[in-house]
Amino acid sequence: MVKASIGNTADMTTTLTYSGGGNERPARSTMKDVARLAGVSVKTVSRVVNGEPGASAAVRERILQAAERLDYRHNLGASTLRRKGARSGIVGALLQDIGNSFSAGLLRALEDVLREDGLSVLAASLDEEPERERGIVSDLVARRADGLVLMPASDRHEYLLSEHRAGLPLVFVDRRPHGLDCDSVTVDNLLGAKLATAHLIAGGHRRVAMLSDLQQIETAKDRIDGYRAALVEARIEFDPDLLVHSVRSEEEATRVVTDLLSRPDPPTAFLTGRNIITVGAVRALRSAGMIGKVALVGYDDFPLADLVEPALTVIRQDVRRIGTEVGQILLDRLGGDSGPPRRVVLEPSLVIRGSGEIPPPVAG
Amino acid sequence: MVKASIGNTADMTTTLTYSGGGNERPARSTMKDVARLAGVSVKTVSRVVNGEPGASAAVRERILQAAERLDYRHNLGASTLRRKGARSGIVGALLQDIGNSFSAGLLRALEDVLREDGLSVLAASLDEEPERERGIVSDLVARRADGLVLMPASDRHEYLLSEHRAGLPLVFVDRRPHGLDCDSVTVDNLLGAKLATAHLIAGGHRRVAMLSDLQQIETAKDRIDGYRAALVEARIEFDPDLLVHSVRSEEEATRVVTDLLSRPDPPTAFLTGRNIITVGAVRALRSAGMIGKVALVGYDDFPLADLVEPALTVIRQDVRRIGTEVGQILLDRLGGDSGPPRRVVLEPSLVIRGSGEIPPPVAG
């Protein structure tokens, strides 16, 4: 493989297509144009546009009118380039999938905090693809983003060391950084899964199955650890058949649950490691006619979990809180806080709604 | 009120806070630094960084090493400024609320289409606040965004005329532009609501209530029109008591439904004009013990609507499709398409799941 160039690679076809396409975007007028029309110097226009003092009311008015006539718009790029320590005003948010409620909720909370400081969010979905992560990070660095929020798809993060050293505020969310010491806001996934499993065991269950996502995903791994820790504490022997990982879709979850239920010694309770797995599991219980007969705790909460039949007992992560926390750290860093990395770990909670309190069948 | 300045207003406090804060972000190294270290001119560095020809292998290697040593990163801002018709690579997406499944799903689909062309999405929630819309649009214009996707909070859009004339690709989503002739992708809300209402009427209902959002929101208005059109077609007299608008929250929806059900001549079916209203309504039916006794059609579909008890009959809008369509138009425009505005209107569909097929009680 050829060593990649650092910036954007020259692309000949673009030029061709563009000139072929026809309507180039007409050039925006600049301060120079406004200055000419108003009969003043560019610098004076700059002053008026920026609301700085040093312009008489008359000149000010002339300039504003000229600007309006010419549809003048301030060019933030040029301004940022010229100004000393100017910020770009952009924060990158690289999340798992902007379309799912967890990422979307987080993004929303983050946006609210950052808006206070006039920062905009450039959002991207990584879909667990490490290469996309690298590409987008590189783009954001080239854009001189003021900060980065990362729910990493990659598992090693040394490549960010130089950016972090260069002073780029970097906050990991939901997953911890590896090979890099920076701020992070995570949820104690081990604790959550342990809570859930212990709750089921306390309800009398001995055969609790767990369905989980790709093991390479840190949160998935932590949840599995929590599940196993609860079994150990309850002195229940771990049955490898009851732990299914790499469940990636709703359909797969349905199949797995259906399969498990048809085994000779089926589980009497399920812990589902992710929303789409929970949904797939509920579907399986429905079609197997096992609603109300098999217990289920989902990880994590979602909008209508209380309206589903049965109402779902879940482990809840406070998305809003996570996003707010991330935003706050970012603002602090931008404000000059150069203290040691903060590692915020939030505790998830168990929300009891019914599905997790179904008792095991009377022993046979 | 003082006439606002055009660009960013000078903010003295920022400067103070910043210098007080301590660690200014250390300056990134530039091509000049790399050039010095490699013993070549800046222009040659530029060539190598951009993968252009005109540099010997030896020089190329020296430059790349120097760049690495100095943690050099291409400055896209400066590059864009200098290049001729260069694009900023940013598209603004101003949606209602990035946290809700409709906006989030749309954003996700849009992102996928735009990524193909190397465009990034700057996302923002408007929360039905026209002023915020203006502010963010102005910011994006100053950033020289390559395009704008707008689910407007404002009801007049003349203020965008100049930007549109200046060649800024502009696509309205979900709501039509007013006072501006530009591309849009909307859903036929009137048709959707009519379908829903007609479906309930066909099931034997004569007293169908509708709960709707703020009347100033276009989609809400259209849905009300659809509801009324269906009544007219069925020759059912419109009862103003059965139409409640400006229902803004889940709790409010619950209260309204509860209240309607306690009236002397209660509705036997409900059409809920928005997701949170649907959820609130289901809650009301639950606590009133009317599940399975009162019919309900929701507008629109959401992730778990089929798992709720009763499974919800809904009007579905294909979010993914909407987002893709918007993205495609944007790409076409960026590719030079200067044809007349496109007005894509998608048809929603009725998804039958049970709640909408509950018959009215036998007449008393």
Place this chain on the structure above:
DNA sequence: TGTGTTTACGTCAACGTTGACGTAGATGAG
């Protein structure tokens, strides 16, 4: 009235990059 200060401008250079163009040396054709 003279002198210092303020106000309202203007000039110039620089931010980091790249297009246009120049040039010295290498290469090739005849």
Place this chain on the structure above:
DNA sequence: CTCATCTACGTCAACGTTGACGTAAACACA
């Protein structure tokens, strides 16, 4: 060997804006 051509660079200016600094006129004050 000559002259045209090509290659690998370099120089310069410009993109749109703003900081630093200059200056002429107005103003303040003793």
